[in-house]
Amino acid sequence: MGASGEDMGMPGEGMGGDPFAADCRARIAFEVLANRWDSVVVFVLGENGPxxxxxxxxxxxxxxxxxxxxxxxxxxxxxxxxxxxxxxAPPRVDYTLTEAGTALLDPIRALGAWAAVHGDAVLAAQDRFEGSRASNA
Structure with a gap:
């Protein structure tokens, strides 16, 4: 795989369509991490091993x-x-990251860094929104 958008499946590049269209590979990443606990589990396994x-x-x-x-x-x-x-006996099961799971650690850490910087602003915006909805009701 090269660094071009087409090789990496970057949104809108080499896909012949709109960014984030139904056939866009970037959607896979968003769908995989859409559940709030999935990225937490990946992160914990990445930090602690199996x-x-x-x-x-x-x-x-x-x-x-x-x-x-x-x-x-x-x-x-x-x-x-x-x-x-x-x-x-008794049976034992553990979980470990695959290569694909390990590759998600950097993007998850980047999202965590974003949340550390912008989390207060997001929470304040949510509070303002809820407050304005309550006063308009």
Whole structure:
């Protein structure tokens, strides 16, 4: 793969259509990370290495085992994590990032840096919006 937009599937380049059109590869990235917990799971696995589900729950906090299981299944379906099963008694399972999952760490860190800089402004805008809606009701 080269650095051209066509090789990397950049929006609107080499696709013969509008940016972010239905056939645009950039949509894959947005769809893969659309669920709020998926990027958190990828980040935690990237920072901590292979982990068992209970360890992920403890490290992340704020989500139920079902929500974590759903996230892990989505990430496995999308090829971002690999489920490793060990023939032990009791059975043991852990999850690790694939090459594709590891490649997402830099963009996730960039989003985190953006949120650190602009998060207060976003929250203030949300508060203003909700306040204006309440006063107009």
């Amino acid at each position: 982990m068992r589900p209970r360890a992920l729950l403890a490290r992340i906090g704020g989500l139920s085992p079902k929500v974590l299981n759903d996230a892990l299944r989505r990430l496995e379906y999308n090829g971002l994590v690999e489920r490793r099963r060990y023939a032990e």
